[in-house]
Amino acid sequence: MARPIIRVRCERLEQEVRPLAPIISIRNLAKTYDGGFEALKGVSLDIEEGEILALLGPNGAGKTTLISAVCGLVTPSGGTVTVGGHDIQGEFRAARELIGLVPQEITIEPFEKVINTVTFSRGLFGKRRDDAHIERVLRALSLWDKRHSRNKELSGGMKRRVLIAKALSHEPRVLFLDEPTAGVDVTLRKDMWRLVRDLRDQGTTIILTTHYIEEAEEMADRIGVIDHGRLLLVEEKAQLLHQLGRKELRLELCEPLERVPESLAAYGLTLSGEGYHLTYAFDAHADHTGMTRLLADIARAGLDLRDLSTRQSSLEDVFLKLVRDGREEVA
Ligand SMILES: Nc1ncnc2c1ncn2[C@@H]1O[C@H](COP(=O)(O)OP(=O)(O)O)[C@@H](O)[C@H]1O
Numbered sequence: 001m002a003r004p005i006i007r008v009r010c011e012r013l014e015q016e017v018r019p020l021a022p023i024i025s026i027r028n029l030a031k032t033y034d035g036g037f038e039a040l041k042g043v044s045l046d047i048e049e050g051e052i053l054a055l056l057g058p059n060g061a062g063k064t065t066l067i068s069a070v071c072g073l074v075t076p077s078g079g080t081v082t083v084g085g086h087d088i089q090g091e092f093r094a095a096r097e098l099i100g101l102v103p104q105e106i107t108i109e110p111f112e113k114v115i116n117t118v119t120f121s122r123g124l125f126g127k128r129r130d131d132a133h134i135e136r137v138l139r140a141l142s143l144w145d146k147r148h149s150r151n152k153e154l155s156g157g158m159k160r161r162v163l164i165a166k167a168l169s170h171e172p173r174v175l176f177l178d179e180p181t182a183g184v185d186v187t188l189r190k191d192m193w194r195l196v197r198d199l200r201d202q203g204t205t206i207i208l209t210t211h212y213i214e215e216a217e218e219m220a221d222r223i224g225v226i227d228h229g230r231l232l233l234v235e236e237k238a239q240l241l242h243q244l245g246r247k248e249l250r251l252e253l254c255e256p257l258e259r260v261p262e263s264l265a266a267y268g269l270t271l272s273g274e275g276y277h278l279t280y281a282f283d284a285h286a287d288h289t290g291m292t293r294l295l296a297d298i299a300r301a302g303l304d305l306r307d308l309s310t311r312q313s314s315l316e317d318v319f320l321k322l323v324r325d326g327r328e329e330v331a
């Protein structure tokens with residue numbers, strides 16, 4: 001009786017030790033559109049099965065082009081992409097079958113019924129009819145009660161959910177969501193975030209694009225920052241915030257200063273608020289923040305404090321800094 005247990009343990013061990021191949025592997029992907037515009041300039045990226053990756057970037061950064069190239073809607077000018085080990089050009093059907101795509105624009109047949117829209121989409125991928133799966137998907141998206149409605153009768157948020165249902169109809173392992181919450185109100189946005197997390201928890205790998213920093217910060221396991229066709233970085237979200245996370249100490253003075261006193265020059269303080277505010281930037285994770293010494297030196301310099309506060313830099317600061325630095329490098 002003990003034997004099967006031992007075998008199970010060995011299998012588990014093997015699973016843990018064996019490094020998993022990425023579900024998507026992108027190498028030096030380039031796209032130059034007709035007319036010569038370089039929308040992607042050599043992007044390389046591995047996406048692990050089961051993660052939520054957010055591609056964050058301003059409008060025109062190349063996010064949709066990147067997704068479209070992986071999904072086979074845009075022909076790359078260079079580089080390779082594999083999905084589940086299948087080359088997207090050489091083995092297009094096998095690669096595409098693993099992918100569900102929710103496009104940026106709402107594109108559904110207005111007069112079609114919800115249930116037919118979703119069922120037909122499954123058929124397009126050559127999958128056998130599976131009413132139970134369609135029902136599960138529609139229920140998960142709170143669309144089951146609307147299954148007999150025509151698409152045009154639905155609200156914007158519901159239409160977007162129909163697009164998601166459509167993309168999930170053929171049981172893809174990877175779901176691309178291109179700007180899933182652009183123009184969506186706050187409540188619906190939160191519903192969408194919950195839904196995406198649920199899908200990930202059920203094992204679907206999710207790649208979403210967004211220009212909302214808050215969305216990337218809220219949802220992603222990893223964040224890739226893209227601008228001007230280049231991937232500026234890809235990092236675990238927690239790591240990104242940790243590495244680049246700076247804090248600021250803001251001191252409000254009782255009397256204004258004309259300049260930062262000589263004795264405080266080493267702290268790199270900035271003076272603002274008509275001479276009333278001194279700001280000190282420090283690394284929140286460092287062993288010594290320098291704050292105690294600074295406060296002692298401030299007292300020694302005879303400055304009286306009215307108030308002090310600290311502020312954690314957010315992903316927004318990190319993002320703006322990256323995009324700015326990237327632009328300076330290119331210029
Ligand atoms: N079919 C096209 N022909 C020419 N240029 C395009 C085409 N599609 C997109 N672009 C350009 O490529 C750049 C990246 O676009 P896109 O990938 O849609 O960016 P994002 O999704 O990040 O907003 C933009 O400058 C856009 O104008």
Ligand SMILES: [Mg+2]
Nearest residue numbers: 063064104179
């Ligand atoms: Mg886009």
